[in-house]
Amino acid sequence: MTDLPKAVHIHEEGPREGFQIEPGPISTADKLELIHALAETGLHHIQVCSFVNPRLVPGWADAEAVCAGLRPVPGVDYTALWFNENGLNRALAFSEKLAMSGSISLAASEAFTRKNLNRGHQENLDAMRKQTAVHLRNGIAVTRVGVMAAFGCNYQGDISAGQVVQTVADGMAIAAEQGCTIERISLADTMGWATPIRIERGVAAVRERWPEIAVGLHLHDTRGLAVANAATALRLGVTQFDSTVGGLGGCPFAGQKGAAGNICTEELVLLCEEMGISTGVDLDRLIEVGRMAERIVGHMLPSELIRAGSLDAFRKRAA
Amino acid sequence: MTDLPKAVHIHEEGPREGFQIEPGPISTADKLELIHALAETGLHHIQVCSFVNPRLVPGWADAEAVCAGLRPVPGVDYTALWFNENGLNRALAFSEKLAMSGSISLAASEAFTRKNLNRGHQENLDAMRKQTAVHLRNGIAVTRVGVMAAFGCNYQGDISAGQVVQTVADGMAIAAEQGCTIERISLADTMGWATPIRIERGVAAVRERWPEIAVGLHLHDTRGLAVANAATALRLGVTQFDSTVGGLGGCPFAGQKGAAGNICTEELVLLCEEMGISTGVDLDRLIEVGRMAERIVGHMLPSELIRAGSLDAFRKRAA
Numbered sequence: 001m002t003d004l005p006k007a008v009h010i011h012e013e014g015p016r017e018g019f020q021i022e023p024g025p026i027s028t029a030d031k032l033e034l035i036h037a038l039a040e041t042g043l044h045h046i047q048v049c050s051f052v053n054p055r056l057v058p059g060w061a062d063a064e065a066v067c068a069g070l071r072p073v074p075g076v077d078y079t080a081l082w083f084n085e086n087g088l089n090r091a092l093a094f095s096e097k098l099a100m101s102g103s104i105s106l107a108a109s110e111a112f113t114r115k116n117l118n119r120g121h122q123e124n125l126d127a128m129r130k131q132t133a134v135h136l137r138n139g140i141a142v143t144r145v146g147v148m149a150a151f152g153c154n155y156q157g158d159i160s161a162g163q164v165v166q167t168v169a170d171g172m173a174i175a176a177e178q179g180c181t182i183e184r185i186s187l188a189d190t191m192g193w194a195t196p197i198r199i200e201r202g203v204a205a206v207r208e209r210w211p212e213i214a215v216g217l218h219l220h221d222t223r224g225l226a227v228a229n230a231a232t233a234l235r236l237g238v239t240q241f242d243s244t245v246g247g248l249g250g251c252p253f254a255g256q257k258g259a260a261g262n263i264c265t266e267e268l269v270l271l272c273e274e275m276g277i278s279t280g281v282d283l284d285r286l287i288e289v290g291r292m293a294e295r296i297v298g299h300m301l302p303s304e305l306i307r308a309g310s311l312d313a314f315r316k317r318a319a
Numbered sequence: 320m321t322d323l324p325k326a327v328h329i330h331e332e333g334p335r336e337g338f339q340i341e342p343g344p345i346s347t348a349d350k351l352e353l354i355h356a357l358a359e360t361g362l363h364h365i366q367v368c369s370f371v372n373p374r375l376v377p378g379w380a381d382a383e384a385v386c387a388g389l390r391p392v393p394g395v396d397y398t399a400l401w402f403n404e405n406g407l408n409r410a411l412a413f414s415e416k417l418a419m420s421g422s423i424s425l426a427a428s429e430a431f432t433r434k435n436l437n438r439g440h441q442e443n444l445d446a447m448r449k450q451t452a453v454h455l456r457n458g459i460a461v462t463r464v465g466v467m468a469a470f471g472c473n474y475q476g477d478i479s480a481g482q483v484v485q486t487v488a489d490g491m492a493i494a495a496e497q498g499c500t501i502e503r504i505s506l507a508d509t510m511g512w513a514t515p516i517r518i519e520r521g522v523a524a525v526r527e528r529w530p531e532i533a534v535g536l537h538l539h540d541t542r543g544l545a546v547a548n549a550a551t552a553l554r555l556g557v558t559q560f561d562s563t564v565g566g567l568g569g570c571p572f573a574g575q576k577g578a579a580g581n582i583c584t585e586e587l588v589l590l591c592e593e594m595g596i597s598t599g600v601d602l603d604r605l606i607e608v609g610r611m612a613e614r615i616v617g618h619m620l621p622s623e624l625i626r627a628g629s630l631d632a633f634r635k636r637a638a
Contacts, residue, residue: 224586267543
C-alpha cells in the first residue's frame with residue numbers, strides 16, 4: 001500500500017440521494033439544516049438536490065425551495081442533478097449558487113438502459129449528444145463521462161471491463177465531436193455488484209485507455225462490500241468518490257427493496273484518514289451530522305460509525 | 320490480486336457471539352434451530368455456545384441444554400468457548416459432540432487485559448500457563464495462540480505490529496514450554512480499530528516471524544471496515560476467518576453501546592465466492608439463515624446482504 005494517494009475528493013450526495021428515496025415527507029427546513037451542517041464539516045462538494053419530475057420523485061418537489069434557502073459557504077461547491085433540458089433550466093435559475101457542469105451519462109448495460117430510460121444504448125447516445133449540445137449552448141461545460149451499472153446489472157448480470165471501456169469510449173466520442181474536455185470518468189456500481197477484483201479490472205482497463213483522466217467511483221453498499229471496494233480503488237489511483245452521510249439513499253431497482261444506500265461518507269473518511277489519506281473532513285463533526293441525518297429521516301441509517309464513534313475520541317481518552 | 324487463496328475456512332460464531340449479547344431471552348429451541356440450519360449451509364465450523372458464568376452472561380445459562388439438544392451433522396465441527404477450568408470441565412461433558420481444542424488467549428493491550436480480566440499481562444501469562452497445563456492434563460491439545468486488541472484498543476489507543484509480534488511470541492513461549500504444537504495464530508480486532516493498512520502491517524509482521532503457521536482473523540465491523548479488512552487479508556495469505564451470520568454479536572466494551580457485531584458471514588462468503596475463492600457455503604441458503612437469525616433476535620441485524628439477496632439470484636433471472 002505504498003502507492004496510496006495523499007488526498008481524495010469526496011462528493012457528498014446524501015441530501016440528493018437520501019431525500020429522493022425516503023418516504024418522508026421531509027421538510028425543506030430539515031433538508032437545509034442537513035446541507036448547512038455538512039458544509040461545516042470540511043466537505044468541499046455537496047450535491048443538494050435533484051431537478052426531476054416531482055410526480056415521479058415527490059421527495060424533490062421542493063428543489064427550488066432548497067436552492068432558494070441555501071446559504072453558500074465559501075470554498076464549498078454545491079451541485080445539483082438533472083436529466084434533461086427542463087431540469088437544466090430549473091438549475092440555471094440558481095447558477096449563482098450552484099457549481100454547474102454537465103455529464104455524458106451512459107450505462108454499461110443495455111438492459112439497464114432500457115429499463116431505466118425506456119430506450120436502447122444507441123438512442124441514449126443520441127439523447128446524450130443532444131443534451132451535451134444544450135449544455136454548451138447554455139454556456140455550461142460538459143466535463144464528465146459517467147457509466148452506470150459498470151460492475152454488474154440486476155437485469156443483465158455480469159458486466160465485463162471491455163463493456164465498461166466501450167461505454168466510456170462512446171461517451172468520449174460525443175465529447176470529442178463537440179469539443180468538450182472531459183476531466184473525470186465516473187464509474188457507478190449502481191446495483192451493488194462490485195467486488196475488489198471487479199474494481200481492479202474495471203478501473204485498470206479505464207485508466208490504461210485514458211491514463212490522463214481522473215477516475216471517480218460512485219459505490220453502493222447494497223451487499224456490504226462498498227468500503228472494501230473503495231479501499232481497493234485507493235490503491236489504483238482513484239482519488240474521487242461519491243458518498244452519502246450516514247449511508248443515506250438506497251437502491252430503487254427491482255428486487256432491492258430495503259437495500260442499503262451509497263457508501264457511507266463517515267466510513268470512507270475513517271478509512272482514508274486512518275491510512276494517512278487526507279479528506280479535509282473533521283470526522284467527529286461529520287459523525288454528528290450523520291446522527292442528525294438519522295433524526296431527520298426518523299429511522300436507523302446503515303452507518304456503523306455513527307453508533308461506534310471515531311477512534312480519535314478513544315485515543316484522547318486513552319492518552 | 321493474483322495471489323488470492325483458492326479456499327478459506329470460515330468459523331461461524333453467530334450462535335455463541337450473538338446469544339451472549341442479545342437482551343433476549345432467547346429460547347434453547349431457537350438457538351438449536353439456528354445452529355441446525357447453519358449446519359445445512361456447507362459451513363464446516365460452528366461455535367455453538369459459551370461455558371461462562373451464567374450470572375455474568377445470562378444468555379448462555381443454557382449452554383448445557385444447547386449441547387444436549389445438538390444433533391451433529393457429519394463433517395461439521397461444533398466448537399464451544401470457555402475461559403477457565405470450570406468452563407473446560409463443563410465442555411468436557413459434551414466431548415463426544417464438540418471438537419475440543421485449547422487456546423492460549425492473550426491481548427496486545429495491557430490496559431485491555433486489566434479492564435477485561437482484572438490482571439496484568441504477566442499475570443495473564445501465568446494464568447495461561449496454568450490453563451494450558453490443565454488442558455493437556457485432560458487430554459485436550461492446545462493448538463492456537465489468540466491475540467485480542469491486535470489492531471488497537473479503546474483503553475490504550477493504537478497498537479503497533481511490534482506489540483502484536485511480542486504478544487504472539489509470549490504465547491508461543493508457553494506452547495514451547497509445554498510441548499504444544501501451535502497450528503494457528505488468531506488476531507482479533509476486538510474493538511474495531513483495524514484498517515487495511517493495519518491489517519497489512521500486523522499480519523505481515525506475524526507471517527514473517529512464523530511463516531509456517533496459519534494466521535486467522537477475528538474481525539468486528541464496529542466502524543464498517545470489516546469486509547475491507549478481510550479483502551486485504553485474503554491477499555496476504557490469511558485463509559481462516561471467524562464471522563457471524565447476519566452480523567450477530569456486538570461490542571461489549573466501553574463506549575460502544577449499539578456497536579455492530581462481527582464481520583457478517585454472508586458478506587464474507589459473497590466477497591470470497593465472487594472473487595473465485597471457495598468457502599464451501601451455499602450463499603442463498605446462508606442468506607435464509609441470516610433472515611432466520613433476524614426473526615429469532617427480533618430486530619434488524621447489520622447484514623446488508625440478507626436484504627439485497629445474492630448476485631446469483633439476479634444472474635439466473637437475467638440469463
